[in-house]
Amino acid sequence: MPEQRLLFEKTGRAIYISHLDLMRTFQRIFARASVTVKHSEGFNPRPKISIALPLSLGQESVCEILDFCLVSGSALEELPEKLNAVSPEGIRIIKAYNASRKPKDIYWVKILGQMEYDSGAPEDIEKRLDDFFAQKIIVIKKKSKSGISDFDIVPCINSVGFEKTSHNTVKVNAVITAQNPALNPENLMAALRQLSPDLAPDFTKFRRIEIFDKDGEIFR
């Protein structure tokens, strides 16, 4: 069981920091704040920190969690302020607390996306998108280590809704699986591109806004 947990945001220019680089960045943020966290044993000691649910490059999030073991250097409640003072642009710690649940309990993630149609959203777009995602099975081709495989995204979708916000933008709200297997929000767009290209937007940006357990309770 991890002992302490940070809830943090990754927005703006920081969304292009990869998962691996973010781990290294946090290692240095702790060091800069003179906060000692538990290190691994052995030849090449590293701080034992882990970030649940790696975020895809280019996606924002306001609900990332990082687990670590605080050894010394700060009281838990002062930690966000101390760490924020030495963090790069776009990384902001919201809260530090003692963890009571395991990250594997995270089941659902709520995402918000903005779909952009450069030459205007198609006619009746909300209904057509609703109809598309109301299908019983939606099988997409997915690249994996062993090649291209079929992947039915429907079991991974708890809810999905669309709202046209301007002549060329549509807002997407969805609750999808966070892990085992995770659904990358990009896969929603991949489904459109592969199966109904006329509905596929030119570009979509996503923001992760909340994480939940299996029962739909907010995970902290």
Place this chain on the structure above:
Amino acid sequence: MDKIMERILPRVQKPARYTGGEYGQTVKELSAVKTRFAFCFPDTYEIGMSNLGMRILYGVLNEMEGVWCERVFAPWGDMEDQLRKNGIPLYTLESGDPVRDFDIVAFSLGYEMAYTNVLNMLDLAGLPIRAEDRGDGFPLVIAGGTSCLNPEPLAAFIDLFLLGEGEESLPELVKIYEDSRLSGETRESFLKKAAKIEGIYVPSLYEVSYNGDGTIKSITPKDGAPKKIRKRIIKNLDAAFFPDKTIIPSTEIVHDREVLELFRGCIRGCRFCQAGYVYRPVRRRSPEVLAEHARASLDYSGYEEMTLSSLSTSDYRGLRPLCDDLLAHCEARSVSLSLPSLRADNFSVELMERVQKVRRTGLTFAPEAGSQRLRDVINKNVREEDLLNTCGIAFEGGWNTIKLYFMLGLPTETDEDVTAINDLVNKVVHVWHQRAKNKARGLRITVSTSCFVPKPHTPFQWEAQVTREEYMRRVALLRSVMRSKSVTYNWHDADTSYIEACLSRGDRKMGDVLEKVWRTGGKLDAWSEYFSMERWLNAFISCGVSPEFYAFRERGEDEVFPWSHIDVGVEPEFFLYQRHEAYNERVTPDCRAACLNCGALSLCPEVGCDA
């Protein structure tokens, strides 16, 4: 985030290189900024951000009131395609503003293979590449760095060069340019004025004439420019700016660690080594000042590793007490200390064992040549018995991985010298069998060879490079004798060494070649993914310039070099004397044992050389 960038960035590799926003970057209020300075590093972010010189000058400039220095790096090909396709001009990382709108655009030039990137970056910025095509409305384009000590290949593209160390000369230049610009002075008149400042070279104020055989007849200054341009140095390193607070990249770079610069210059005088001559005289930071910088910079950065940097770290007087001091600080915060550039002597291994308690890395030595005879020729003062004994101590200490670097094609090299590399390696293997504590893990020796490139401002500046065919013949010879299972032999390709040889001793004619290479798609030439030998050879042909003339020709001792007007402190006569000593197979004592009056002392007679 800009809408176009938002779409481009997810499509390119490692987009964090193009966003800025790292911890420690400097952002200034534009209304208080009088001079905007774009510091361009003509290679990728990962390489450029690893450069200590850039970090120093970034800090120095941003300490100036009214000056905002921002960073620019060469985009990788995928990003360049996106920029060009979407009509986005090259921009700085801090503000995202177009480079072409800046007052000064500066390039840091460390190695010749980055030259095509200079042209490419000027073009990506939307600036004419040739200085003569940039009038008064354009930014002032300047360059500095080690490879500008022969500035001639880039003379057509750069308005002025800063020679030597820039901590003092760059702020001076920025100030006088600011005054000049605000007073409405013309570019031409400004350049004439700037040429009178020590360390500033304005190529357009020098006329170069050639002999019938293509060699240089004369280099003539005009409009009151000095006959010789002397490099600048920082006389007191303790008082010089040190980047305690620097940018910490959010994405991994090549040297992703704290760098503590111990001293500049080198006491050794290896005759092939340009750095060993052009950074003279030796100037060191005191241990107390270094310890302070180490603490301050580690506190600021949060780095988990610190490296001691210099041309020959073993030669720092007081290295042991300094390491003890630093170790106490580093161990307490799980920071490891690394010591590259150690000499192969007993002290080195002892030191390595002490510093690598936190994390242990491999051992690397550069004997450079296999035979003692050839090591004497190049004045590499490493004796075989020192190297073997050092390895023995390392093996006893549990090391089982050693890297050994050599050059092929050094002046006077014979086949016996080449195979002597193998003899030396075999002796190392023998020492391992005798002295290794734990033989179960096996020994791994990696031998690397590269093709020697004669450099300006060295005793070997007159020498011919061996042809690529000859280099490959020597590689094949070495391969044919190298049989030990413990040894892996890597040889560097000679193609880039050949081009490097042309550029490093090139004259102004090389400018046309560079432009042709760039116009036919050349960029990122230090990367094998991009380098094309064919492109370079075609460019030489179409410009009517012979690469053999620059690489394979031994220069006459009375020849005027393209860099004859550049004064690095060391006297031309000293280089010639050292050349003759090399041919006599005579070594020269290091600068600590005896001063041979190379001339560099004249750069700071009041403080002296701190060898």
